[in-house]
Amino acid sequence: MSADIYQPYLMRVEETTDEAPGIRTLKLVFQDTVAGQNFSFRAGQFGLYSVFGEGECTFCIASSPTRKGYIECSFQQVGRVTRALRSLEVGDTVGFRGPYGNWFPLDEMKGKNVILIGMGIGLAPVRSVIWNCLDLRDDFRDVTVIVGSRSVDLLVYKRELRQWEEMPDVNLVKTVDPGGETPDWDGKVGFVPTVVEEVAPSPDNAIVVICGPPIGIKFTLLSLEKLGFSPDQVYTTLENKMKCGLGKCGRCNVGNTYVCKDGPVFTAAQLKSLPQEF
Amino acid sequence: MIEELRHKARELLEKGQVELVIGYGAGSDPTRTMPVFIRRPEDCDHLVWNKYCYNNLTSYLTWPELKTAGKRAVVCKGCDAKAIVVLCKENRIEREEVVVIGMSCEGVGEPLFGKCEFCDVRTPKTCDIQIGATLPPLSKDNLFEDVRQLEAGNAAERWEFWRRQFSRCIKCYACRQACPLCYCTQCIVERNQPQWIATSSHPKGNFAWNVVRALHLAGRCIGCGECERVCPSNIPLMLANKKLAQVVKEQFGYESGYDIDEPLPMASFMPDDSDELFK
């Protein structure tokens, strides 16, 4: 029998975590333990998560490939499927197809300084890279994590931020947009592009991974350019509407590039060469 | 007529009375025409007028990107111009922001479209500039003949008729997009919380979509027939629209597209509306 590419794995919701208003993380384990054991992915890849009766929805895998036996996804409730996902409880069943797409160049990052920047919910794919780096800490040189959000309550992975903060070999910089701070906020106040310039990581022997809203990426790229980073050193991930994830349904393309197959990870240099339609 | 049309259009643009003229231009084939948007007086020679001017150009009037285009002129047949009345009543456009160039029309299509056989607006009723001679209205006595014919059969026959018709619907939404009165920014089929109508073009979804499409035009459809003309599957959509027009006329004494001051039938009521249906 030939494989049916539209069939999802059945997953069990193991844990739900509220990250911020409207944002939730689900920890999912494979119902079929053999499939779970054989499953592997790389940081940056995505999948299609489905709630039966509501439909499928695309997110990156937010957990690290170094953590076996489960995957996590973080999402913001905006539409039909995310609303249904948010209403799931521990023990409920979810469908998952994946992993799809390319990944962040973890191999290339070995022996280099890594600067990981996540803005808002865009921290999800970066989180996969962060844990991947931290679980194999010796493979990398300096690890700088810059996290930003509109306000303190919208920061995601708050518990993990504290963990990273306490780790001696991680330089965590957290910031919120002006006006989004609280009286007890112990991070910076300012937009991510400004904070990046303040932190001023060196472009030498470094690779940057950045993810967030398009406007945030755009201005952070300018800041990075000012600091001397070349567009080839900067990796980001595109989020387009997808239905299949398999390079067939025809809606995620940017020019002749299919985000689901040729991406979702692109260098800033690649993004510049694409038609500006994303 | 064509010269008169071009002349008037040119005058409107030259005098700055309008920013844009929406009219018919030459098509890819002698039996077709294509909508054109004209902004410069010298381009008015591109305007054409013939029996292949099918489109109802008033559907462009509600486009958000054209709402900001300033005052617009639109070339209309009598049937098309009826849409202006409804659009004004429903506060989609201001009557003053549109100059209606009404064309006297002896009918379009080859052979003549069915709607043209019962046309009582061969000279447009709603227009600012009339082009061409005044033509007497045709009798509408037999307008609902095809409705009556279908009703002569029993429920099972009608069900079978529509089941066969709707089975061909491919959900391309050409009917909706071409309709001057389907102007919603978000159509009910695009609302998915909950998903009231299945988006798939299986028989169940097709039936629900076609019921809703017709119903949302009850008391509003002006009978321009664009939905039916553009349907790639030849579904007789006007038959359903006409049925509803007939009900609205018989029950509420209302015909869409004529009187700008009369209240909309489906947004108003009379305490003595028929109670026959209700136990």
Next chain:
Amino acid sequence: MAEFKLNEAKLDELVNALKSEGYRVVAPVEEEGVFVFKEVVDPGEMRLDVLRTARSIKEWFFPRVEPTLRYKFDRGSVTCKGEMPQSPPKTVIIGCRPCDSASLPILDKLFDWDFRDEYWFKRREATTVVAVACDAPDSYCFCTSVGGSPDGTAGSDLLMRKTVGGCYLFESFTKKGWSIIETAKGTLEPAGQNEKVLVGEVPKRFDLNSVKPWLDNNFDHDYWKEISYKCLSCGACAFVCPTCHCFDIQDEADLQGGVRLKGWDSCCLPIFTRHGSGYNPRDTRDARYRQRVMHKFTYYVDKFGLTACVGCGRCCVSCPIDMNICTVVAGAAELAETST
């Protein structure tokens, strides 16, 4: 070289012979004033003289709706059953035009790209395609501009060409095509040496080679706005197109269970690329229409080495406002020439 021919009067016998051999026969059939490919019930309803059916043959391989999954709910747990067709019925499509056949190898590339879509290929394997060469193309035809011809053989298992003498010459190119000849042998007769065939002419409207470079370099050209400002943004063009393959995946369910459906979609519909947040990368009519043209004439070429247009003219016929993709591309070719 054709060895056999069939007298026009024996078309019914051909259909019956195929049916008795277990074939599901699909051919152009009239339905309420439109011609569509349908299963032939009565051989007399088959209409090989129809130049252009309302929709293409793609729906016999890639249906406008098909289930991929059925599931049942049982107190919180879900049981699933895949719906991939394991052995679709043995089918022969008779009477499509060479342009329709040509769309099949084009779509093979997409459905086999990395992930092999067996929904498509199972049906492909089970189906024999018998095309009829065009003796009377019309002004909407432009197959010759996109690499085809009125008697092209791409994608066909067998080609029937009409002769002056009221016969169809049978020429098979594949094993599947040969099986048809074998099955129908009783109705066929040997073809003569110098049979005169009727093949129409389709003038070439543009040069593909000059189109692609221009498209590649003119994503932001004003041309797109000029040609598509009046597009109504319906999906008629895509749904009647033999090569348009974009689809949607939707769930439909009640409290007991439901089904996941794969169904046609169109890049011209405004919600096609709209994100859940409301953001839409292709928010304007020109961006959407440009996508349609670019996808066919450059993106697909970049990805798969083929142009995703076969010149059947269906979109031009169906367009409510008479947008004509041939004219649009010819216009681009003209711009390409004037710019060099």
Next chain:
Amino acid sequence: MAENEWKPKIIAFVCNWCTYAGADLAGTSRLKYDVNVRVIKLPCTGRIDPLFIIKAFEQGADGVLVSGCHPGDCHYTSGNYHARRRWIVFSELLRFFGIPEDRVQFAWVSAAEGAKWATLVNEVVAKVRQLGPFTAYRELETTEVLS
């Protein structure tokens, strides 16, 4: 009664203020009526979208009953007047599309008309029972569409 005998499924869309109270009265008055009706309460007949009826048929209803306050008695002054126009038009459309008239019944039942409610339900159920299951609508349930 045979175990697998078909039982008609009737969905009743009723308004909160009159018909629901009427149905309540029927209950408290211990009036017996057919059990094959499932009542869905809405604020007003004006809130009942024609799509509800389509949805009911899609989900397996064999008949639909719509009922609210008598004209003039609407809790919101005019909701039922608007509804009346809508139902006049919609019922004609359904009839035109070939849905048997007896599968959709419209009525006015006030809070005091418990007995009328009971009779109405019995009548509707009887009529639908006579028509049998709405197989015609069930047959629309195909999901693979080849041509």
